[in-house]
Amino acid sequence: MKTTKRSTVKRVPKRGHYDQKTLYNVLDQNHICHVGIIHNDHPVVIPTLYGRFEDSLYLHGATVSRLMSELEKEIELSISIAKTKGLVLARSAFHHSLNYESVVIFGKGKLISEGPQKISALKSISDHIIPGRWEEVRQPTTKELKATKVISIPLDEASTKIRTGGPVDDKADYDLEIWAGEVPIIEHYGTPIADPKLSSKIQYLPNSVKKLLNS
């Protein structure tokens, strides 16, 4: 992974990471990325679902989507992904913070052409969200594949930024009688809600969902 000027964390540099393991770990825990492009000379940022497989990020969308049509021109893009992991409460207003994990990516997308590589890329997105689901469902038809565009983005110019732990207060403030600490934010899967139209023959959750709930 190359570290360029624009992909180097400027504020609080010690929170910056440039290794693949840290990057992939944050990417694999999230579903939505925020894709920034220049459109009609203006910045536009659009949230969209993504998947990761090896060293590529995959986006998909309707063939008629404005974002997909722009990305397939291989224009410059920037992608941001972040998750809040906790509130950090300090003794001073100034030192309050968030614990978070974030990624910023720079690069250009590339349209994946029709054929087995497109199906693999779509499977990567599916596997990213819920491993094993792809094998359980009705596969895409030719018509469905034509209605979808898939863009791959190389993960070679990216940085991860992570804050963990409690507050860091000014020395004098530790004597104040003010509570300080961290309030974690926890995300979990809830009880699955079966489609009301589900056939009564289907009494059990699929393996993909069972594994997700146990992960």
Place this chain on the structure above:
Amino acid sequence: MKTTKRSTVKRVPKRGHYDQKTLYNVLDQNHICHVGIIHNDHPVVIPTLYGRFEDSLYLHGATVSRLMSELEKEIELSISIAKTKGLVLARSAFHHSLNYESVVIFGKGKLISEGPQKISALKSISDHIIPGRWEEVRQPTTKELKATKVISIPLDEASTKIRTGGPVDDKADYDLEIWAGEVPIIEHYGTPIADPKLSSKIQYLPNSVKKLLNS
């Protein structure tokens, strides 16, 4: 709120909302926004904490921050915010989806000048993250205020996009013996972790945290 071409939801227009109540509701449930600008002719998207008060979004950062220095030039920006609320599992790979709430904002930021309005804006950010906390803590010093820039962004060109509910499958697929439904994603606050350096005189959680945990 004005609805411009760029702030109109193009894909699945029925999921688009343009009223303040829906917009504020999504904004008030999130902490991190993704700010896109054009920098050196390239798109750059940076995640950062925000607050909302009335019809303005507030961002803050170190006076030396690159993002703040750009935003105070009142350049065009686009902001994206999104939360995944659930996985939507259909009978076909094609109809899988996410339930989500997202916001896209366009506009220009404005630097808030020194004085009471800057303190109010910082309080708005604090209140957005954890109401009542501002009154419990040591207030900013003149030096701390000088080290921080605050940018306000009018919420007058924005759209909210929301997907809820279960999968929508093709008619023929309802006969397949494949489980379909929704797996909710739930976020909650965990047990507060007191700063190890907390004075032993402080035995109770502050009111702001108690209220947050009960909200």
